Amino acid sequence: MFYRQVYQLVQQIPPGQVATYGQIAALLGNPRAARAVGWALHRLPDGKSDRVPWHRVINAQGRISTSCREHPACEQRRRLEAEGVRFDAMDRISLGEYRWEPPPAIWRKYL
DNA sequence: CTTATGACTTTCA
């Protein structure tokens, strides 16, 4: 299952760092499946929302894309700031500084 | 199998 791999991967994102949807998709072997990643997180079961750091996943622009009322953008931002992630004047995250670089053990796993 | 949807990405104006 693609979305299960997404959850499993998102769980391994360390605090204080973020990953883009495209990055997640690429690690799973489908660089074009960013949308599917978004779908997976949108359909994230509430039971797993507490153990999956969904807030550490953002779009390629370093912005929060969620329009889900269950998990509002303001809450996602709040959680990220709580982990030390800084937003610039345009509510964007410096990907060059907070972008998560998956350890070799990860991409070797899904290769 | 076909159609529809979504927390995306890239490109162009």
Next chain:
DNA sequence: CTGAAAGCCATAA
């Protein structure tokens, strides 16, 4: 920098 349009993928009905 913002916004629009087209492209692409997995899942659901």
